[in-house]
Amino acid sequence: MMDKTIEETCEVTYVDRKKVLSVERKMKDESTVQLLAETFRALGDPTRVKMIFALSQEELCVCDIASLLGATESAVSHQLRVLRNMRLVKYRKEGKMAYYSLDDVHIKNLFDECLRHVEEM
Amino acid sequence: MMDKTIEETCEVTYVDRKKVLSVERKMKDESTVQLLAETFRALGDPTRVKMIFALSQEELCVCDIASLLGATESAVSHQLRVLRNMRLVKYRKEGKMAYYSLDDVHIKNLFDECLRHVEEM
């Protein structure tokens, strides 16, 4: 990229150095940015969106979800792992069943806020 | 997938048909699910996360953002298009500059809620 900051020789700068520096100071660190992106990406799939919505309504076991989505349990299991890895869902074991639900209230808030945005489109 | 719903011949069902049907009735339609997933996916990239954060602080032009992220203007322009397509950012033209900002208040709420979730991890 070409350097557009010419403030050393000229007052007029196309890049607003003051604004850029101000934002740069507040910028979240690399690992937080990474986690944010991974979290959003975990939500960025139609199958997983349906799972999150379903789990925002009811606690469900893997085969409930599979039945609901018309998917194989294997596929559901793989997707649940993605959501689990980002702490979007939690589960409790009861015998051979695993009952899943949303991990915390932020997830529902986050999801509902996005729903509101989308429903305004 | 094997059919596990055996309620016609037996009272005991592994799939809780009542819960599944209740969720099925409330399930969002396919196009809403698709938009939700696309919106989350648009946010699911470190570069775009940084852009959204930056724009939550200040209105910025393309070259400000490029300078801030150390990216080419072409790359920034491509990423901004993704965000624009999902109405996550808007822009105003002033001469040859394009000033970008977050599209609406939902985006900031959504982003902040995710930040809170991530910072609890």
Added chain:
DNA sequence: ATCATAAGTGAACAAGTGTTCAGTTGTTTA
């Protein structure tokens, strides 16, 4: 102990994504 079943896993492949490069458009200034 054996069988059935809920859940989870690894490997492999098709499909989708981000970046770069080269080039275009439109505006400003000399």
Added chain:
DNA sequence: TAAACAACTGAACACTTGTTCACTTATGAT
């Protein structure tokens, strides 16, 4: 008018992701 520049775009590529298939683990029933 010509040159400079902000912004945008299409094509190509390397890389990532979701799904399927075959298999494993672990629990409960016969």
